[in-house]
Amino acid sequence: MYSPVHATAGLLLAQYMPNPALAFLVGVGSHYLLDAVPHGDTYFGAWLTGGHAKRRIAVVESLDLGLAAIVVLALIASHPQQSWVKLVAGAIGGITPDLLWGLRFVLDSKGWKIPLLTPFLHHHDRWHSWGHAKHPYDIPFAVGIVVQVILIALAFLLHL
């Protein structure tokens, strides 16, 4: 799924966690579970890393992370009784697996190999894509966008 949904899920789960560290870890865990739900981005991923990959990724990630930041700020404002540090930790945990993918992509495209980090990132990539919803049963891209917009709207409307 996209970062606004991952950040929202991590932030909402963080409310029930006793501290920011646990909120972060639960946010990370929620990412893999949500990615396993068919959400229409398996073909999008191929387009993203096709021609002009760096430019496409920069534009899409800026939009994705920018929207996630707006959603996170709005959710923090609507949960004034909660520690914002804990909520932000959950939201960051929710998007961390995709940030690790991005870091791996940048390091690989520059040809930089960092001991321990590079092997860890490649191992994480395999785990991340193993659990990710696959092409044969994915839903159309537009449906995936609509479903994700509805999920975020529900989080606000139901004041989760």
Ligand SMILES: [Zn+2]
């Ligand atoms: Zn992901």
